[in-house]
Structures are given as C-alpha cells and as structure tokens.
Amino acid sequence: MTFWPLLAAAALAGADTLTIPAGLDAYLPVPGSNPLTREKVELGKRLFFDTRLSRDNTVSCATCHDPQKAFTDDRPVGAGVGGRSGDRRVPRIVNRGYGKSFFWDGRAASLEEQVLQPIQNPKEMDLTLAEAASRTGVPVEKLQQALASYVRTILSGDSPYDRYLQGDRDALTAGQRLGLRLFRGKAGCTSCHLGPNFTDERFHNTGAGRAAGDGRYAATKDPRDRGAFKTPSLREAARTPPYMHDGSLQTIEEVIDFYDKGGKPSPSLDPEIRELHLTAEEKTALAAFLQALNGKVRDGM
Amino acid sequence: MRSGNAALALAAAFGWAAAELPPPAPRLVWSGPEVTLLGGPSRDGRHLSYVDAATGHLAIRDLASGRGRILTQKPAGSREFAYFSAISPDSRRVAYAWFNEEGYYDLRVVDLDGSNPRTLYRNEEAGFIQPCAWTPDSRSILTLLFRADNISQIALAPAEGGPPKVLRSLNWVYPKRMDISPDGRYIVYDSFAGESSGDRTLYLLSADGASEKKLLGAPGNYLFPLWTGKRVVYAGDRSGTMDAWELEIENGEPRGAPKLLRRDLGRILPLGITAAGDLYYGLRSGSVDVFVTTLSDPKGDARRVTLRFPGRNSMPDWSRDGKAIAYLSRRGSENFGQESRAIVIRRLDSEEERELLPKLAHLERVRWSPGGDALLASGSDNKGRGGLYLVNPETAAVRPLVSEAAASFRGFEGAWSSDGQRVLYPYHEQELRSRLVSGGSEATLYRGPRLHGLAVSPDGRWVAVGAGGKSIALIPAAAGEARLLPFDGLTELEWGRDLMAGRGAELWRIPLDGAAPLKLAGPGNRQAGFSLCPDGESIVLTAGNAKSEVWAVALK
Numbered sequence: 059m060t061f062w063p064l065l066a067a068a069a070l071a072g073a074d075t076l077t078i079p080a081g082l083d084a085y086l087p088v089p090g091s092n093p094l095t096r097e098k099v100e101l102g103k104r105l106f107f108d109t110r111l112s113r114d115n116t117v118s119c120a121t122c123h124d125p126q127k128a129f130t131d132d133r134p135v136g137a138g139v140g141g142r143s144g145d146r147r148v149p150r151i152v153n154r155g156y157g158k159s160f161f162w163d164g165r166a167a168s169l170e171e172q173v174l175q176p177i178q179n180p181k182e183m184d185l186t187l188a189e190a191a192s193r194t195g196v197p198v199e200k201l202q203q204a205l206a207s208y209v210r211t212i213l214s215g216d217s218p219y220d221r222y223l224q225g226d227r228d229a230l231t232a233g234q235r236l237g238l239r240l241f242r243g244k245a246g247c248t249s250c251h252l253g254p255n256f257t258d259e260r261f262h263n264t265g266a267g268r269a270a271g272d273g274r275y276a277a278t279k280d281p282r283d284r285g286a287f288k289t290p291s292l293r294e295a296a297r298t299p300p301y302m303h304d305g306s307l308q309t310i311e312e313v314i315d316f317y318d319k320g321g322k323p324s325p326s327l328d329p330e331i332r333e334l335h336l337t338a339e340e341k342t343a344l345a346a347f348l349q350a351l352n353g354k355v356r357d358g359m
Numbered sequence: 360m361r362s363g364n365a366a367l368a369l370a371a372a373f374g375w376a377a378a379e380l381p382p383p384a385p386r387l388v389w390s391g392p393e394v395t396l397l398g399g400p401s402r403d404g405r406h407l408s409y410v411d412a413a414t415g416h417l418a419i420r421d422l423a424s425g426r427g428r429i430l431t432q433k434p435a436g437s438r439e440f441a442y443f444s445a446i447s448p449d450s451r452r453v454a455y456a457w458f459n460e461e462g463y464y465d466l467r468v469v470d471l472d473g474s475n476p477r478t479l480y481r482n483e484e485a486g487f488i489q490p491c492a493w494t495p496d497s498r499s500i501l502t503l504l505f506r507a508d509n510i511s512q513i514a515l516a517p518a519e520g521g522p523p524k525v526l527r528s529l530n531w532v533y534p535k536r537m538d539i540s541p542d543g544r545y546i547v548y549d550s551f552a553g554e555s556s557g558d559r560t561l562y563l564l565s566a567d568g569a570s571e572k573k574l575l576g577a578p579g580n581y582l583f584p585l586w587t588g589k590r591v592v593y594a595g596d597r598s599g600t601m602d603a604w605e606l607e608i609e610n611g612e613p614r615g616a617p618k619l620l621r622r623d624l625g626r627i628l629p630l631g632i633t634a635a636g637d638l639y640y641g642l643r644s645g646s647v648d649v650f651v652t653t654l655s656d657p658k659g660d661a662r663r664v665t666l667r668f669p670g671r672n673s674m675p676d677w678s679r680d681g682k683a684i685a686y687l688s689r690r691g692s693e694n695f696g697q698e699s700r701a702i703v704i705r706r707l708d709s710e711e712e713r714e715l716l717p718k719l720a721h722l723e724r725v726r727w728s729p730g731g732d733a734l735l736a737s738g739s740d741n742k743g744r745g746g747l748y749l750v751n752p753e754t755a756a757v758r759p760l761v762s763e764a765a766a767s768f769r770g771f772e773g774a775w776s777s778d779g780q781r782v783l784y785p786y787h788e789q790e791l792r793s794r795l796v797s798g799g800s801e802a803t804l805y806r807g808p809r810l811h812g813l814a815v816s817p818d819g820r821w822v823a824v825g826a827g828g829k830s831i832a833l834i835p836a837a838a839g840e841a842r843l844l845p846f847d848g849l850t851e852l853e854w855g856r857d858l859m860a861g862r863g864a865e866l867w868r869i870p871l872d873g874a875a876p877l878k879l880a881g882p883g884n885r886q887a888g889f890s891l892c893p894d895g896e897s898i899v900l901t902a903g904n905a906k907s908e909v910w911a912v913a914l915k
Contacts, residue, residue, distance in 0.1 A: 083512075084568025085527045223484050224522045242764045248508040249742065252764075253528050333799075 079215025079354055080224060082254050086155050086210065092170060092203045094210060096359045102208025103358055105201060110193040111177055113139045113184040119176065119205070122148045128294035128355055129212055134305025138182040145181070147305040150294055152355055155210035158259040162287045162303045165277040173205040174198075208358070214293040215254075217353030230350055237347025240340050245317070247344075249330040250289040256351065261286035264331050265322030267304040284326045294355060296348040310348055314341045385912040388422060388639065394907045396641035397443050399631035401450040406471065407630075407639065407909065408444040408453050415440025417455045419471060430473045431457070443489040445631075446471070447497050447518075454479070454490040454500045454518070464488040466502060466516055466523075479520045483507070486765075491536065493518070494566075495543045503533060509743030509764050513537065513548060513564065526568045531720075531743045535559070535694060536583040536629060538591075539566065545611055547574070547591050549582040561593060563611060574606060574613055580692060587632040587914060592620065594627055594692070601627060601692060603638070605914075620914065626693045636915040643693060646670035647886055647903030649686045653896050657866070657881040664705055664899060666712045672703070674724040674888035675899040678731050681892050682707055684899055685725050685734055685752070688714070702734065704752060715755040719748060723769040724888065729779040735760070737770035745770040747784055749796070761794060772811060776836070777819030785810035791824055791834065805834050805841055812861075814854035817893075823858055823869075825849035831860065831869060844869060846876060855891030859898075866900075 076094065078084055088094050105111065106119045122136050123129040129151045131137075136144030146162050154160065159167060166172035176182040177190050187198045194201065219238075221229035230238065241247045250258050261274040263285040274283035287303040301307040307316060316322075318341065320333040336344070389407070398408030404422065411418040416429045430453065433439045437460065444455035450471065457465045459481070466480040466488045479500070480488070487505035494501065499515040502523055506512065511533035514523035529550055537548035545563050552560040552573075559582045561574040575581050579597035581604075586592075590605045597604075600623035607614040628641035649672045652661040664684055665672045671689040678684070684705045691699035700722045702715040723737040734750040740759065745766030749758040760782060761771060771784040776793070783804065786792050791805040791813075804822060810832075812825035819836055826832040830843040831852065846869065851861035858869040860876065864885040868877040882902045889900035 078568075083525055083528050085564060085571055086568070087571070223482070225480075225482050239765075242508055244763075246763070248764045249744075252508045252742075253510045253530055254525070258530060 076211055076359060077356065079213050079220070079356060081215040081217065081220030081353070082153065082213060083156065088155075088210065089168065089170065092206060094207050098204045098207040099211055099359045101196070101200070102204035102206070105194060105196065105205055106208055108194060111183055111185060111190055117183055122182075123151050125355070125357065128152055128214065128298050129357075130298050132299065134300050136182065138179070139184045142181045144179075146303050147300065149290060150298055151209055152212055152214035152293055153255045153291055154212065156255050159288065163274050163277045164261060164288050169206040169209055170202055173209060174202055211359060212355070212357045214291075214355045215353050217293070218350040219347075220353060222350070231346065233343050233346040234350045235347075236340075237343035237345070237350075240336070240344050241347055244340070245334055245336060245344055246330065247317075251292050256292040257289040259289065261288050262328040262330065263287075263324050263326045264302075264317070265324040265327050266302040266306060266316065273303070282326060285324055286326070286328070292348060293351050293353065295351065296345075297352050310345050311341065314344050383913040385910045387908060388911050389420065389425070389909040390906070392906070394641075394909060396628050396630065396643075396907050396909070397441075398453075398455075399445055400633050400637075400639040400911075401446040401471075402448050402634045403450045404633035404635055404637060405450065406446065408446055408455070410441050410444075415458075417441035417444055417453065417457075417469065419453065428473070430469050430471075431455075431476065443491075445490045445492055445500065447493045448495055449497060452497075452518075454493065454502075454516075456488045456490060466490060466500070468500075468518065477520070479518065480516055480523060482522070485512075485523075490516075492538045494539055495541055499524075501537060501539045501546060503537065505533060507765060513546060515566070526566070527564055527571070531741065536585065538584060538586045540586050540608070541588065545608070547584040547586060547608075549584055549593070561591065561606075563608065565611065570611070572611070574608075575617065582692060583627070583629045585629050585632050585638070587636060587638075589614075592629075592632065592638065592914065594624065594629065596692070598622070601625065603627075621912070628693050630909070632914065636913060637911045638914050639909060639911045642908045642910055643905065644908065645903060645905040647901060647905045648672050649675045649684070649899060650882075650902055651684075651892075651897055651899045652882075654879065654898050655896065657879060657898065657900075661882065661902070664707075665703070666705070666710065667703075670903070673886060673901040675890050675901065676724070676726050676734075677890040677892050677897075677899055678727045679729050679893060680731060681894060683727075683731075684890070685727060686888075686899075687722050687724065702736070702750065702755075715750065715752065717748070717750045717755045717757045719750075719757060721768045721770075724772075725750065726773065726775060728775055729777060735773045735775060735782060737773055739766070739768040739770055743768065747771050747773045747782060760796065760799075772813050774813045774815050774822075777815060777817060783813060783815065783822060785813060785824060791822070804836075805832060807832060812849050812852040814852040814858065816854050816858075821854075821871075823852050823854060825852060825860075831858075833871065842873075844871075844873060850887065851889065853889060853891050855893070856895035859889075859891060861885075861887070861889060866898075 109115045109118045122131050130148045136148045160172035191198045218229045274286040301313045307313050318334045318336045321331040393412050395410045397410045400407050407420045417431045418427050418429050420427045440458050442456040444453050446453050454468045457467045459465050463483045463486045465478045467478050469476040485504040486507050489503040490500050492501040502514050502516045504512040504514050511529050512525045513527040514525045516523040534548040539546050549559045552558045558580045561584050563574050564571045581595040584591050584593040592605045594601050595604045603621040604617045605620050606617045626643040630639040632638050649664045650661040651664050668688050672686050675684050675686040687700040688703045689698050690701050704713045719738050720741050721738045725734045725736045736748045736750045739745040744762045744764050746762035747760045773782050773784045781793050783793050788810050792801050794801045807826045809827050810824050814823045822834045824832050831846050832841045834841040848862045853859045860867045860869050866879045866881045884902050886901040
C-alpha cells in the first residue's frame with residue numbers, strides 16, 4: 059500500500075506554511091484577528107524562552123513547559139519565581155491550537171487570552187503586563203499575539219498509533235492493539251479521551267485532588283462543576299509523569315488503577331467514572347497502548 | 360421518467376403567486392419497493408447510483424431507460440453489501456462504501472461498466488465510510504470517516520488508493536451531507552450550530568484545511584448542502600417547513616442573503632445536482648403506525664393505538680400488566696438511516712399519551728421491565744456509544760447499562776429476565792450475555808454465530824435467540840444444553856403464551872416440541888416490531904407502507 063507523506067502542510071496566511079504531523083487535522087483553527095505568520099511565531103518562540111518575563115529573571119515559559127519534556131515538567135505542581143509553588147500540575151501544551159478552552163479550569167477562552175495570565179500570576183512569573191512590555195520592548199498586544207502564535211505551532215503527532223491509523227498494521231504491538239480495544243471498549247477511556255487529540259475538551263470530576271470548590275467551579279460558579287477539570291490530551295502522557303491536575307499520581311499504572319477503582323468518591327463524581335474490573339493483563343495492555351501515543355513533538359514554522 | 364399526482368401536489372404546495380410563471384414542477388424519477396436513497400446522479404444526468412435492495416450490490420440506473428445494472432460481485436451467501444456512493448465528475452467511475460467480510464467498511468471504486476473494481480482504503484479503525492463527492496479533477500474523493508472512537512472526520516481520499524488526508528475532526532457529530540465546490544477550493548458541510556444546540560447550520564471549510572467559517576447565523580435548522588456553480592443549495596426549516604434555499608458564495612464568502620428556492624419539500628434527502636442544474640432528491644412518504652389486533656384474527660380487528668403524530672410510529676412494547684404500550688415516534692428532519700425518535704407511552708385505560716425525550720442520540724426499541732418501573736432502550740448515547748440504557752418512564756432519566764464505542768448506533772438487542780433482575784443481550788451477535796442490573800456482573804449463557812432476535816419465556820425458564828440465520832436456539836436459563844429449532848430468516852422473537860417469530864412481514868408460531876412452525880394470517884404490510892399482551896390473545900404490531908421515491912427538479 060502506498061502511504062501519504064506522514065507530514066502534511068497546512069496553508070496559512072501569506073506564503074507561510076505550518077507542518078502538521080500525521081494524525082492531526084489539517085485544519086488548525088487560527089483566529090482571524092491573529093493570523094499565523096513566521097515573524098510572529100519566531101518572536102513568540104524567543105519570548106517563550108525569555109526569563110525577563112519573570113520578576114526575578116529566573117523563569118521563562120519554557121522553565122515549566124520544557125520542550126525536552128513535551129512542554130511540561132516533572133513536578134506535581136508548577137514552580138514559579140522565588141521558589142513559589144503553583145496550585146496545579148503544569149499541563150503539556152502540545153496541540154493546544156486545537157483546544158477550545160485553556161487552563162485546567164477552562165477559564166481562558168483562547169490562547170490569546172491564556173498566554174498573558176502566567177506572566178501576571180504572582181505564583182508564576184509575577185509581572186505586570188506593562189513591566190513585561192517594558193522589559194522585552196514588545197508591546198503587550200504584540201507579545202500576546204506572538205506567544206499565542208508560537209504555542210499554536212507546538213504539535214505532537216506521528217506516533218506509532220498515528221502510523222497504525224494510517225494503515226501500518228505493524229506500528230502497534232499485539233499488546234498495544236489489545237490496549238486500544240480496551241481503551242475504546244471495556245475501559246471506556248474514549249468517553250473523554252477521544253479524537254486526534256484524545257480529549258473531549260470538557261470538564262469532569264474524577265474524584266482526584268482537593269475537595270469541592272476547586273476546578274471548573276472557580277470559573278463558572280456552577281455547583282455541578284465542583285471538582286471538575288478539563289480532560290487533558292493523552293499525547294506524550296506516558297513519558298511525562300506525574301499525573302492528574304494535582305500531580306498526585308506518579309505513574310501511568312497508578313492512573314489506570316485509579317480509574318479501575320472508579321475514581322474517588324465525590325458528590326459530583328462524573329457518571330462516566332465507574333469501576334472497570336480490569337484484569338492485570340488488561341491493565342498492562344492499556345499502559346502499553348498509552349506508550350504508543352508518544353510521537354514527535356515539533357514547534358515553530 | 361414521468362410526472363405523477365404527487366408531483367402536482369408538491370407543485371401546488373410551493374404556493375407561487377397566480378400571476379407569476381410557475382417554477383418547473385418536480386418530476387418523479389423512480390418509485391417502487393426497490394428504491395434506495397444511498398447514491399446520487401451522475402453529473403451528466405444519465406445515471407443514478409444506488410444499492411440494489413434485493414442483493415446489496417452497488418448498481419447503476421440508466422435514467423432514460425429505467426434499467427438497472429449491478430456493478431459489484433461477491434461470493435454466494437456473503438453478508439457483504441454496498442452502501443453510500445458517488446459518481447465521478449466525468450461520469451466514468453463510482454466510489455462507494457462496501458461492508459466487507461470482516462464487518463467494517465472499505466472505500467472502493469469501480470468503473471461505470473462494472474470493470475476495474477479496486478479497494479482504495481481499508482482500515483478497521485475507520486469503521487464506517489461515506490463517499491460524498493469527487494474533487495473536480497477526479498483525483499480525490501471527499502469522504503466522511505467514522506472512526507472506531509465515534510469521531511467523524513472530513514477527509515480527502517486519493518482516488519488511486521492510500522490513506523485519506525484528514526481535514527477536520529468532529530466529536531460525536533457527523534455531517535448529514537457535504538459537497539465540494541466546482542473549483543475544488545471549498546467544502547460545505549452541516550453540523551451543529553453550537554455545543555449545546557440541536558440545530559444544524561452550514562460550515563465552509565477550505566479544501567487545504569487553512570480556514571473554516573460558519574455560513575449561516577440565523578436561527579433554524581440548516582442541512583444537506585450541495586454545490587451548484589457558485590451557489591450552495593440546502594434544506595432549511597426557518598419558515599416552519601423544510602424548504603430548499605440557496606446561498607451564493609464567492610471566494611469563500613457568502614454573497615447576499617439566502618434565497619428561498621422551494622417551499623415545503625417534505626421528507627427530503629438530497630442526492631445530488633447535475634451539470635444541467637437538476638436537483639435529484641429522495642422523498643420518504645407513506646405511513647407506518649402501531650396497531651393492536653388479535654392473534655386469532657390479526658387482519659380483522661386492527662385498531663390504531665397512537666393518538667398524536669399518526670403515521671410515524673413503530674416498535675411497540677406491551678407492559679407486563681397489560682395497561683400500557685410504549686412505542687417510538689419519529690421526530691425532526693430526515694436522515695439516511697438514523698431517525699430521531701421519541702418514546703411515547705400510551706395508557707390503554709385512558710386517552711393519555713405521554714412523550715419521553717431521553718438524552719439519547721438514537722432509540723432503536725424499548726422494552727418494559729417486568730415491574731413497569733423502567734424501560735430498556737436499545738440505541739446510542741450523545742457520544743455515539745451504542746448499547747443498552749435504562750430509561751425512567753416518569754422522568755426520562757437515562758442510566759447506561761451497557762455502552763461502548765465499538766457498538767452500532769442501534770445498540771444491542773436486550774430482554775429482561777422474568778424477575779427483572781437481569782438483562783440479557785447478544786454481545787456483537789456472538790455471545791449471549793446476562794447482566795445483573797444492579798452491580799453489573801455478567802455471565803455468558805451461550806455462544807454462536809449471528810445471534811439476534813431475543814425472547815425470555817414468561818416463566819423465566821427459557822431464553823430463545825435466533826442463531827446463524829437458520830435456527831432458534833432454546834437455552835435453559837439456569838444451565839444446560841441448548842436445543843436448536845429450525846427456522847430460516849428469523850427477524851424477531853417474542854414470547855407470550857407461545858413463542859412467536861417474525862420473518863419479514865410474516866408472523867409464525869414456534870412449537871417448542873420441534874413440530875413445524877405455523878404461519879399466522881397477518882397484515883401483509885407488517886413492519887419490524889411487535890409485542891404480545893399478557894392476555895395471550897392480543898398483539899401490538901407495526902404496520903404500514905413507508906416508501907422511498909427519487910424526484911428531480913430544475914433549479915435554474
């Protein structure tokens with residue numbers, strides 16, 4: 059069988075193109091108010107690594123969102139200026155260009171809205187926007203658009219799973235194929251983790267983490283949202299522990315055990331979360347399948 | 360081709376003013392029990408692709424002579440069949456979906472003379488495939504992929520074979536129709552207007568994936584878009600009826616406001632537009648309803664049960680106390696195979712009819728629990744997962760019992776144990792499972808090929824299930840060896856005073872001692888779905904004459 063090239067180029071504004079890895083949609087949503095250009099992406103990348111965007115010049119976006127670690131880190135919760143601890147696990151920011159809301163609680167509606175908040179958060183970078191603009195010499199709006207544009211180009215795909223989907227039957231081991239069947243069947247993972255990016259972009263209370271009042275509730279004040287957090291993508295998850303929004307689970311195996319037991323009791327536990335009765339062999343297969351979602355992470359134009 | 364009375368009635372319904380030149384009347388292109396609506400016209404207007412209902416083959420109909428011709432081949436006894444199809448712009452090839460021997464769909468292509476058949480894409484990860492249109496250069500086929508995780512994807516499949524290029528993924532939502540512009544630059548499709556909206560609207564996606572925009576913002580349900588020249592023609596219910604509209608598109612932007620083309624097209628399923636500007640469309644008409652009658656004289660005493668929405672009801676189930684019947688009632692716009700349905704509960708001791716709208720995407724049938732406190736619904740949820748769901752008959756609240764992404768949207772068949780503690784279901788037609796309603800533990804009762812049709816004896820001692828298309832397996836509910844009763848072509852089973860089987864429109868009484876089944880005199884137009892009253896004499900069944908027709912109307 060002839061395969062299409064594993065990489066597809068998405069046409070963007072002007073002559074610029076963005077290489078989309080295999081497995082992701084060619085259509086990458088870009089707001090009309092911030093078209094993707096090489097110039098903006100390159101500026102955004104420089105800013106992403108610029109420690110001047112933090113109060114004590116020690117922290118850049120990349121400090122927590124480390125490209126070597128699929129744009130996250132390995133701490134349970136983020137670490138900001140002056141050794142201050144954040145509240146939540148640093149999310150992997152791969153494929154966020156396909157996202158519909160941002161942060162674990164979805165309080166930002168766009169990447170443009172999201173990228174400025176860590177700069178201003180006292181527990182993260184602790185600057186005013188005026189200070190950020192002054193330090194970098196980049197006006198706030200341009201800084202915002204450039205950072206959002208760069209983050210939009212951080213993509214993960216071309217994994218063994220993607221190659222399997224393209225028709226390469228040998229791309230997954232027998233154990234991984236069993237894991238894929240469980241993922242969609244008995245384990246019910248696709249209730250939330252589905253599509254090219256393995257997320258429904260919705261909010262669920264799995265029982266993990268701190269008590270009511272946290273999560274999506276902080277953004278909506280809807281009691282039904284207590285303890286609900288956004289479904290993260292599973293791409294690159296297997297190689298980037300720890301897990302859950304609070305980093306409370308250390309390994310993929312612990313995560314599978316957590317869901318197998320039906321999460322943790324909570325008044326607003328999502329009805330999708332229930333005991334799975336997985337065997338040891340099935341848990342091993344599921345863990346193996348999740349390894350197949352580690353692919354290639356690329357950024358920039 | 361001919362124009363019939365229905366055409367005149369349709370034309371009259373358009374309501375043009377007396378002084379205006381009336382628009383061309385629609386003409387009936389094809390009618391009869393063999394009509395299927397899964398293909399489309401060739402661009403030159405000479406042919407129509409379709410599925411031969413008797414054999415499941417892809418076929419082509421010569422629209423001038425009315426003669427049909429089979430294009431595909433398959434081994435004798437094969438369960439393979441053709442589904443959606445689209446003819447290439449040069450009218451030389453047909454791309455079609457083919458349900459293969461492994462139980463999922465290939466994308467295939469064949470020349471219009473039946474030669475040169477080949478498989479373009481075969482991947483069980485894309486469990487269902489719908490070719491919708493060809494690019495103008497005939498190099499790619501605009502195809503909908505329905506992935507095993509219930510994601511639908513808009514993709515361009517190379518006409519020479521290989522994996523499709525995915526342009527756009529849509530969670531749990533599939534467009535009812537999509538088409539590509541004559542210049543090949545844009546794809547138009549329908550999808551939900553918003554996260555929480557049940558209405559559809561039209562979206563314009565550039566064929567290189569660079570951009571997308573919503574075309575229509577006004578409230579209403581807009582769907583089934585097709586492209587002709589610079590115009591997108593679509594169906595919309597903005598005026599209260601399903602009308603045909605058009606919107607001009609220039610360089611990817613709407614130009615001007617939508618224009619009303621035709622009023623009240625009825626239960627329309629657009630099939631395609633020819634180069635000459637003729638819109639070919641399917642129409643569903645006729646009436647299907649729920650009737651109560653008696654086993655001793657099924658033809659004589661038939662009485663319609665339903666009160667509201669006559670002609671659109673099916674799949675009844677009689678409550679164990681004999682006082683109520685639950686049935687399904689069609690709602691909303693047409694679809695190719697997945698109707699939108701409500702559950703209606705009809706009390707027989709009053710004129711009360713109550714409607715339930717459970718949060719499920721599709722309802723295939725319902726069955727009362729022995730205690731009458733739950734309905735077991737076969738169907739699929741709003742995430743596209745098929746299975747069995749418990750529906751509260753008072754509140755319509757839904758609780759999933761068995762639900763999985765790999766199941767058909769029709770879900771699993773299901774039947775209650777006589778004590779209501781368990782639900783039995785044939786898992787993927789290969790394994791008869793018994794599931795405890797509270798707790799969820801499962802046991803396997805029987806394994807065999809093609810298990811379907813399921814009934815439990817009223818005393819709870821026996822389970823009957825169609826097996827292999829040739830027999831009915833009689834399985835002791837406690838334990839023990841199954842007995843096979845020969846019966847060809849089973850479509851349904853119900854168990855009241857006797858074990859009763861459906862075979863298409865026919866009803867049969869099945870003696871348990873192995874004696875020959877006895878055919879009952881019944882309505883010749885019985886449709887799927889019957890249930891037996893606890894009195895042992897009454898039966899409620901679906902009957903009617905739903906039909907499909909192909910029509911054409913000039914848009915210019």
